[in-house]
Amino acid sequence: MSRRLRLTRPSGKPERLTAAFLLGLVLFLPPLLNVASRDVLFGGIPVLVLWLFGGWLVLIVILALVVEGKPDDDARAP
Amino acid sequence: MISGPLVVAVSIAYLLVLFAIAWIGDRRAAQGRSLIDNSTTYVLSMAVFCTSWTFYGSVGRAAQGGLAFLPIYLGPTLVVALSGVIIGKMVHIGRSHRITSIADFISARYGKSTVLGGIVTIIAVTGIMPYISLQLKAVSTTLTALLDWPNASSPIADIPILGDTVLLVALFLAAFAILFGTRHIDASEHHQGMVLAIAFESVVKLVAFLAVGGFVTYHLHDGFADIFLKAAENPDLRRLFTIQGSAYGDWVALVVLSMLAFTCLPRQFQVTVVENTDRRHVDRMVWLFPLYLLAINIFVLPVALAGRMAFGDQVSPDLYVLALPLSQGAEALALLVFLGGLSAAASMVIVETIALSTMVCNDLVMPLLLRLRWLGLAQSPDLSGLLLGIRRVTMAMVVLLGYAYVRLIGDSYALVTIGLTSFAAAAQFAPALIGGILWKGATEKGALAGLLAGFTIWLYTLLLPNFARSGWLPVEFAEQGLAGIDFLKPYALFGLSGLEPVTHSLVWSMLANLGAYVLVSLLTGHTAMERIQASLFVDALRPTGPAHGRSRFWRGTASVSELRALCVRFVGLDSADRAFTHWAARRGIDLDRLTEADSELVDMAETLLAGAIGTASARVMVASVSKGEVVGLDEVMEILDEASQVIAYSQRLEAATAELKAANERLKELDRMKDDFISTVTHELRTPLTSIRSFSEILFDNPAMDETQRQEFLAIVIKESERLTRLINQVLDMAKLESGRMTWVIAPVSPRALVEDCVAATQALFEDKNVVLETDLADLPDIATDADKVMQVVINLLSNAVKFVEADSGRVFLRLTREGDGIRLSVDDNGPGLPPQALETVFDRFLQVGDTMTNKPKGTGLGLAISKTIVEHLGGRIWAENGAQGGAVFTFTLPGQPNS
The missing domain is CATH 1.10.287.130 (Signal transduction histidine kinase, dimerisation/phosphotransfer (DHp) domain)
Incomplete structure (x- = not known):
């Protein structure tokens, strides 16, 4: 019994999605935004554009991985 | 130059295609082979979020503010990640309560309140209807630009009404909404054809935007890097690559605003909650919808920069999307772009019209009509026709009013800024909506206070000054404040200056809204109905929540025939019969024999009516045919x-x-x-x-x-x-x-005397083995303990020590000292000591230190176990350690009183 409890992940999809939401807040809001907002081009693209669109894409990938993950990851006793 | 008739013909052909798609969607739905029951269509229909304001306006914003257009789309990305807590829950509640609109949702949550539903409807109409005008204006502006290129566009008011394509478009859209938005009397049923058409339009606008973006980026220029590098040479454009220091506040405000608006805009609520066919679609939406937003935004900044480099100030930035292909003679592409913009505008107009008309009909007009007794509506035999009529008239009025706005105030400041203004209006629903599904304690009065406070501030700080700037109010109002009072300046209320008008308005209105909502909720109580609805909404996702037995709250009775007649009057004979038969079949009941409706049937009927006339009116109507009421507040609490x-x-x-x-x-x-x-x-x-x-x-x-x-x-x-x-x-x-x-005999005893007795008792042992016993016994006050048992412990320790030291050279040292109000006694020998691993286990039963197979055991193995039990029982502690000289030291303490 205790062994099985330990093997089940303590957090399901809602918690992981909320964590992704918090990551998004960090990426898209100051103060980290200030770090990216500088007048520098990287490979011809402004750093801020790379930061925002790159961060956006990373967030989408994370969201996709979470919701498309195996459903039994989420299986918890009601 | 594109010919006018061609554009009109293509536009009309496109709108006819929409009709055809919607017709197919409805037909397939009637055959039970739904085309919208998949997560992709669901996501595409949610993309109604991207209106013509996105399609043309994003580039316009980017041309002036750089990445400042992006927060509008980052907010929704963030909020869908919270779908488990907010959107998913709203969808679940919406489906199980047959919610028809956001006004209905809020009204249902706060005790099926008619007043709240009405207020929400009024705010929605005031704040969002002008947005419909903005869409029509976009169609007209882009149409003019397309036809008159490269001349300056002529003001819309100069176009004769009869030759006005925009009027034609508006009429088409109104007809579409009426045809496909009122097919069922039950507004909570899915408008499958409409949703399918909206999804199609989302594809068209995305393809069109990607086409023009690809054209500008890869045909006119050499890819992203090329555009950015060219733009970087112009310091004015280079400024757009970063966020200017003062803009961070507005950035954060826009992210928050778009999060709230995405959740609360009536059209978003319509496609997300009302039109949802399966809760599981929400899952995939969580990443697919942000992906759509990312795709439609990826070319915005390059197009804006290319536009500014190509036209400077010659062309309005809002028209860059169209002007860039036109300037290159790519007329087919320009036409596609126009169709994309038309799609964006049309989908918004259609969905918003349906959402607003449902709200106006169910939450404003019907409650009023039902209360006007002299109309005798409550007794009228068939009201379904009237319901549909009201909705159709409302739809036509919404679209035509939108058109009238365009002609009257087409170029006013108020209309141009309505995009964010309407976002801010929708955001006023957020506390009541989100608070309502997360916080049971929120009350109807709290929601009412919050909505009114927020709406008032929104009016004062955003809408009225916009009117003033458009010249409909004295402009001094916007610039110098009400009656010239500095403190009441609409754009710098109470001296809060330095913010964009929208940010400023959002800060104050949310403060007032949330503050009033929380404060009044804390100070007022629930009625029974509010209490029931609050727990049904907040606990909706809990498997043990009350959602599965809401009929328990109903204690009244009604006759089946009356109930049935009531439903027939509102939803029509077919739907009512189907619902009643279905209900009876599921329970195995013969409906004809049933005369008295039980609480479950009454609840079913009320939910059925709620889908048609809204929760609040359904409650009133059911109450009119039933005896008894919902249970009292006390009973609700009990349940x-x-x-x-x-x-x-x-x-x-x-x-x-x-x-x-x-x-x-x-x-x-x-x-x-x-x-x-x-x-x-x-x-x-x-x-x-x-x-x-x-x-x-x-x-x-x-x-x-x-x-x-x-x-x-x-x-x-x-x-x-x-x-x-x-x-x-x-x-x-x-x-x-x-x-x-x-049996324990606790009595005062002198520690020293006790220990001396022990020494005397073991003297023979020491003499036999010729071992020296040294003692250092302090004179201590009496302690209360069991003398015999303590003696047993001391004698055990002493005899153990004798056993383990060498004969003749052995020395044992006995020390008695004070420990708190008790004693501490240690027995120290110069024997071999204990192996480290035995220090803990030496008190276990039958543990013999040393190898019992080779050494003859020297003890029974029980002495120390008994000693430990005795000492602990008397409230002390015993332990073993190895002394500095290598021998073992056994020490125990005893308190002055056995229980202390």
């Missing part, structure tokens, strides 16, 4: 308490189970220890018994044994018998101690 008690019980039960499991484990452990104990005891008893027996046999078999040897053997027999006796006594002691049957 809810029962539910929470059941949960509490089950939690306690789980805890008890865990305790039982632990106890069971402990019992098994004890059982195993008992077995060990018995086998060890018998083993220990057998050793002396064996030697007694064998020496006795030798003596018996050899009568001629010489005297000295006989004496020697007899001495062994005696010694082993003593050992046996001691062992048995100790086992008995141990058993008594463990079972708690030992």
Whole structure:
């Protein structure tokens, strides 16, 4: 019994999605935004554009991985 | 130059295609082969979020503010990640309560309040209807630009009405909404054809935007890097690559605003909640919808930069999307772009019109009509026609009013800024909506106070000054404040200046809204109905929540025939019959024999009506045909308490189970220890018994044994018998101690005298082995303890020490000192000491230090175990350590009082 409890992940999809939401807040809001907002081009693209669109894409990938993950990851006793 | 007739023909052909798609969608739905029951269509229909304001306006914003257009799309990305808490829950509630609109949702949450539904509708109409005009204006502006290129566009008011394509488009859209938005009387049913058409339009606008983006980026220029590098040479454009210091506040405000608006805009609520066919679609939406937003935004900045480099100030930035292909002679592409913009505008107009008309009909007009007794509506035999009529008229009015706005105030400041203004209006619903599904304590009065406070501030700080700037109010109002009072400047209320108008308005209106909502909710109470609805909404996702038995709250009765007649009047004979028969079949009841409706049937009927006329009116109508009411507040509390008690019980039960499991484990452990104990005891008893027996046999078999040897053997027999006796006594002691049957005699005793008695009692042992016993006994006050038991412990420690030191050279040191109000006694020897691993286990039963196989055991293995039990029972502590010189040190403490 205790062994099985330990093997089940303590957090399901809602918690992981909320964590992704918090990551998004960090990426898209100051103060980290200030770090990216500088007048520098990287490979011809402004750093801020790379930061925002790159961060956006990373967030989408994370969201996709979470919701498309195996459903039994989420299986918890009601 | 594109010919006018061609554009009109293409536009009309496109709109006809929309009709065809919607018709197919509805037809397939009627055949039971839904085309929208998949997550992709769901996501595409949600993309109605991207209106023509996105399609043309994003580039316009980017051309002036760089990445400042992006927060509008980052907000929704963030909020869908919270779908489990907010959107998913809204969808679940919406489906189970047959919610028809956001006004209905809020009204239902706060005790089916008619007033709240009405207020939400009024705010929505005030704040969002002008947005419909903005869409039509976009169609007209882009149409003019397309036809008149490269001339300056002529003001819309100059176009004669009859030749006005925009009017034609508006009429088409109104017809579409009426045809495909009122196919069912039940507004909570899905408008499958409409949703399919919206999804199609989302594809068209995305393809169109990607086409023009690709054209600009890869045909006019050499990719992203090329555009950015060229733009970087112009310091004015280079400024757009970063966020200027003062813009961070607006950035954060826009992210928050778009999060709230995405959740609360009536059209988003319509496609997300009302049109949802399966809750599981929400899952995939979580990443697919942000992906759509990312795709439609990826070319915005490059197009804006390319536009500014190509046209400077010659062309309005809002038209870059169209002007760039036109300037290159790419007329087919320009036409596609126009169709994309038309799609964006049309989808918004259609969905918003349907959403607003449902709200106006169900939450404003119907409640009023039903209350006007002289109309006799409450008795009218068939109201379904009237309902549909109201909705159709509302739809036509919404679209035509939108058109009138365009003609009257087309170029005003108020209309141009309506995009964010309407976002801010929708955001006023957020506290009541999101608070309502997360916080049970929120009350109707709180929601009302919050909405009114927020709406008032929104009016004062955003809409009215916009009017003033458009010249409909004295412009001094916007610039100098109401009656010239500095503190009341609409754009710098109470001296808060330095913010964009939208940010400023959002800060104050949210502060007022949320503040009033929370404060009034805390200070007011619930009615029974509010209490019921609050727990149904907040606990909607809890499997043990009350959602599965909401009929429990109904204690009244109604006659089946009356109830049925009521439903027929509002939803029509077919739908009512189907619902009643379905209900009866599921329960195996013969409906014809049933005369009195039970609470479940009444609840079913009310939900059925709610889908048609809204929750609040449904409540009023059902109450009109039923005797009895919902249960009183006290009973509601009781029922809810029962539910929470059941949960509490089950939690306690789980805890008890865990305790039982632990106890069971402990019992098994004890059982195993008992077995060990018995086998060890018998083993220990057998050793002396064996030697007694064998020496006795030798003596018996050899009568001629010489005297000295006989004496020697007899001495062994005696010694082993003593050992046996001691062992048995100790086992008995141990058993008594463990079972708690030992009698304890607690009396004041002088520690020093007690220890001296022990020394005297063991003197013989020391002398036999010629071991020196040194003592250092302090004079201590009496302690209350059991003298006999303590003596047993001290004697045990002393005899142990004697056993383990060398004869002749052995030394044992006994020290008695004060410890708090009790004593501390240690026995220190110069023997071999204890192996480190034995320091803990030496007090275990039958543990013999040293290898029992090779060394003759020196003790019974019970002495220290008994000592430990005694000391602990008397409230002290005993432990072993190795002394500095290598010998073992056994120490115990005893308190002044056994229980302290």
